[in-house]
Amino acid sequence: MKNENNQILLDVQNLYASTQDTEILKGINLTVKRGEIHAVMGLNGSGKSTFAKVLAGHPDYTVTQGKIQFEQQDLLALPPEERAQAGVFLAFQYPIEIPGVANSQFLRLAYNTIQSKRGTDELDPLEFDDFVRGKMKLLEMNPDFLDRSVNEGFSGGEKKRNEILQMALLEPKLGVLDETDSGLDIDALKIVAKGVNHLSTEQNAMILITHYQRLLDHIVPDYVHVMEAGRIIKTGGKELALELEKHGYDWLHGDRQNNAGISA
Amino acid sequence: MNESKNIDYLTCLFKSLPAQSNGSLSQDTLPEDQKLWLKRLRAQAIDKAGQLKWPTVKDEEWRFTDISPLTRLPFKPAKAGHVPGLSETQPLFIEETVNRLVFIDGFFAPELSSIADENQLIIGNLDTLATRHAHTVSTHLGQYVQSQQNLFTALNTAFLHDGAVVVVPQNTVVDQPVHLLFIATQAETTHYPRSLIVGEANSQMTVVEDYVALQADNGAYITNSVAEFKLAANAQIQHIRLQRENVNAFHLANCAVSLDYASRYQAVNVAMGAKISRFNLDISFKEEAAECVIDGLALITDEQLADTHTCIDHLKPNCTSNQQHKCIADGKAHAVFNGKIIVRPNAQKTNSSQSSRNLLLSNEAQIDTKPQLEIFADDVKCAHGATVGQLDKEEVFYLKSRGLSELAARNLLTYAFGAEILNSIPVASLKHTLEQTVLNQTRSC
Numbered sequence: 001m002k003n004e005n006n007q008i009l010l011d012v013q014n015l016y017a018s019t020q021d022t023e024i025l026k027g028i029n030l031t032v033k034r035g036e037i038h039a040v041m042g043l044n045g046s047g048k049s050t051f052a053k054v055l056a057g058h059p060d061y062t063v064t065q066g067k068i069q070f071e072q073q074d075l076l077a078l079p080p081e082e083r084a085q086a087g088v089f090l091a092f093q094y095p096i097e098i099p100g101v102a103n104s105q106f107l108r109l110a111y112n113t114i115q116s117k118r119g120t121d122e123l124d125p126l127e128f129d130d131f132v133r134g135k136m137k138l139l140e141m142n143p144d145f146l147d148r149s150v151n152e153g154f155s156g157g158e159k160k161r162n163e164i165l166q167m168a169l170l171e172p173k174l175g176v177l178d179e180t181d182s183g184l185d186i187d188a189l190k191i192v193a194k195g196v197n198h199l200s201t202e203q204n205a206m207i208l209i210t211h212y213q214r215l216l217d218h219i220v221p222d223y224v225h226v227m228e229a230g231r232i233i234k235t236g237g238k239e240l241a242l243e244l245e246k247h248g249y250d251w252l253h254g255d256r257q258n259n260a261g262i263s264a
Numbered sequence: 265m266n267e268s269k270n271i272d273y274l275t276c277l278f279k280s281l282p283a284q285s286n287g288s289l290s291q292d293t294l295p296e297d298q299k300l301w302l303k304r305l306r307a308q309a310i311d312k313a314g315q316l317k318w319p320t321v322k323d324e325e326w327r328f329t330d331i332s333p334l335t336r337l338p339f340k341p342a343k344a345g346h347v348p349g350l351s352e353t354q355p356l357f358i359e360e361t362v363n364r365l366v367f368i369d370g371f372f373a374p375e376l377s378s379i380a381d382e383n384q385l386i387i388g389n390l391d392t393l394a395t396r397h398a399h400t401v402s403t404h405l406g407q408y409v410q411s412q413q414n415l416f417t418a419l420n421t422a423f424l425h426d427g428a429v430v431v432v433p434q435n436t437v438v439d440q441p442v443h444l445l446f447i448a449t450q451a452e453t454t455h456y457p458r459s460l461i462v463g464e465a466n467s468q469m470t471v472v473e474d475y476v477a478l479q480a481d482n483g484a485y486i487t488n489s490v491a492e493f494k495l496a497a498n499a500q501i502q503h504i505r506l507q508r509e510n511v512n513a514f515h516l517a518n519c520a521v522s523l524d525y526a527s528r529y530q531a532v533n534v535a536m537g538a539k540i541s542r543f544n545l546d547i548s549f550k551e552e553a554a555e556c557v558i559d560g561l562a563l564i565t566d567e568q569l570a571d572t573h574t575c576i577d578h579l580k581p582n583c584t585s586n587q588q589h590k591c592i593a594d595g596k597a598h599a600v601f602n603g604k605i606i607v608r609p610n611a612q613k614t615n616s617s618q619s620s621r622n623l624l625l626s627n628e629a630q631i632d633t634k635p636q637l638e639i640f641a642d643d644v645k646c647a648h649g650a651t652v653g654q655l656d657k658e659e660v661f662y663l664k665s666r667g668l669s670e671l672a673a674r675n676l677l678t679y680a681f682g683a684e685i686l687n688s689i690p691v692a693s694l695k696h697t698l699e700q701t702v703l704n705q706t707r708s709c
């Protein structure tokens with residue numbers, strides 16, 4: 001929930017990023033406070049996933065200008081694993097498959113790595129098994145997924161749920177969910193939304209990248225941003241998503257001049 | 265390659281032959297002719313070895329593997345020496361095993377061995393069984409391995425003095441794996457381990473053939489090993505072969521497998537040790553409807569070289585072969601895989617698949633893989649594929665985005681790549697030990 005007095009968690013200023021000499025992000029400004037939920041919408045190819053991956057530190061993208069502060073530290077100076085350890089989590093739009101690595105082994109390794117960085121207790125395989133099964137129950141996931149290779153042969157929706165399971169285990173300060181709703185059936189969407197709402201507290205924040213209002217029916221955002229050509233061109237409250245649903249993105253172009261540059 | 269140096273090594277070996285022929289096999293009290301067949305076998309091999317040339321990189325079969333360093337090592341055949349104690353050797357034993365034959369530098373060590381099923385099987389050392397079961401042993405020994413053109417099998421037979429023999433009688437199922445443990449302790453010597461494994465009709469067994477050095481860093485030595493497998497009709501053998509010699513060792517090995525009607529041979533070959541290793545696996549489908557499943561893993565680093573040459577010969581119709589080989593090379597290591605599959609003109613309805621997948625962990629490592637299909641029949645299914653790649657960048661990033669360090673991410677992925685082969689090892693404790701070894705090995709790189 002939005003609360004003006006909450007601390008700033010993430011502060012993105014004038015962010016430019018490119019890959020192979022193509023500029024994709026062209027001046028993103030975004031401020032996220034603890035306790036807030038932000039939705040990011042926008043046409044295909046507008047740079048939403050690129051923004052998410054730049055936050056996570058994907059090596060394909062080079063930041064050419066701008067700053068990202070996370071809890072007052074320079075996020076761009078950290079390699080991906082230290083960003084994760086600091087509490088940034090990206091649920092990928094297209095989670096990859098890792099044949100040969102058992103999901104349970106991977107989840108425990110990730111969990112224990114993060115725990116040890118936080119100075120909290122690691123869990124042995126048996127303790128972890130109990131712990132992860134509890135989280136899976138919350139997301140109504142079949143425990144059989146523990147024995148399979150990471151995402152291998154998982155359906156689109158199962159992969160998305162596995163991402164949320166990881167978020168539930170790692171308890172990040174900032175969760176970036178890139179189209180986690182795409183590919184989920186109606187029941188799964190409700191379950192995942194319930195899980196996300198359950199994880200969302202006054203201490204952490206979420207950025208939901210989505211194309212659809214239906215996710216926002218379940219997870220109500222404090223802010224809705226619209227991206228176009230590598231920038232946030234409009235920011236509003238939850239009603240903005242409803243307007244977009246009704247009128248489409250073209251509708252924005254009429255009064256774009258007036259709104260450009262506004263950020264939360 | 266320097267001719268005179270070749271002669272040095274071989275002369276040095278041949279000089280030690282007379283001493284060998286007075287060795288253990290002829291020191292028994294039995295009448296001379298009881299082992300006449302064995303002496304003949306050896307005499308033929310000595311002649312053959314004398315005619316064969318030392319292979320060089322100019323030979324197609326040895327193109328990638330330069331064994332000229334061996335010619336500079338005048339390593340005489342090992343003599344029976346100190347037998348290490350149980351405290352040193354016990355960590356190498358396999359939990360599930362009740363039958364274990366231990367050889368120290370090629371010499372049988374009864375005090376470290378354990379034979380539980382003597383009345384069910386023919387099991388023991390060649391020296392003893394060559395007289396006690398002369399007929400059975402002479403029927404099989406030296407009958408499957410190719411020594412006509414192979415200097416090293418010829419030398420192994422020429423220097424044959426002892427070995428492991430396991431014969432499973434018809435309709436007999438051996439529940440626990442049999443462990444053949446060949447331990448190297450003496451530096452600057454050559455060892456000639458030898459194994460003969462026979463599964464008679466309808467029998468079943470699991471064999472672990474294990475080459476290991478007692479100290480990880482003792483000096484150089486040469487292992488020249490030969491193993492022969494014969495599977496009679498409907499026999500089933502699972503064979504796990506582990507090469508974990510020390511990093512200074514040279515390991516030259518030949519394994520020949522002969523498959524009769526509807527027999528099934530399943531093998532997992534793991535090569536991790538030795539400075540230079542060469543493993544030839546020859547499988548012959550002698551009768552119809554037989555099947556083999558061959559998995560192989562070479563995991564090497566630093567300046568190691570591991571060369572695996574396999575030849576699966578489909579001589580008869582309706583046989584199936586499935587092969588999967590993986591190499592993981594780090595540091596400046598060099599891995600070689602050459603997988604030949606021959607389908608003879610009358611071997612119709614052959615079903616054969618081969619996959620060679622390889623992982624390069626460093627820019628200085630090298631992997632050469634060569635599938636070699638020679639198909640002379642028309643109604644066959646043959647699939648094969650070979651890839652050489654690096655760790656997937658997206659996979660590494662995915663793991664790092666969950667907090668794993670670069671090293672941990674790379675190790676986990678490397679481990680996973682190799683674990684696919686280790687997973688097919690049918691002996692639980694051994695599988696676990698090897699998984700730990702691989703984890704530790706990947707951790708250190």
Ligand SMILES: Nc1ncnc2c1ncn2[C@@H]1O[C@H](COP(=O)(O)OP(=O)(O)OP(=O)(O)O)[C@@H](O)[C@H]1O
Pocket residue numbers: 019020022024042043044045046047048049050051060093
């Ligand atoms: N690694 C890359 N190499 C080349 N082009 C890239 C790369 N990554 C992104 N792009 C390009 O950058 C643009 C933005 O892509 P991005 O994936 O961020 O879009 P998106 O807003 O997430 O779209 P969608 O809604 O379809 O998921 C696209 O035109 C895309 O083709």
Ligand SMILES: [Mg+2]
Pocket residue numbers: 048049050093178179
């Ligand atoms: Mg996207």
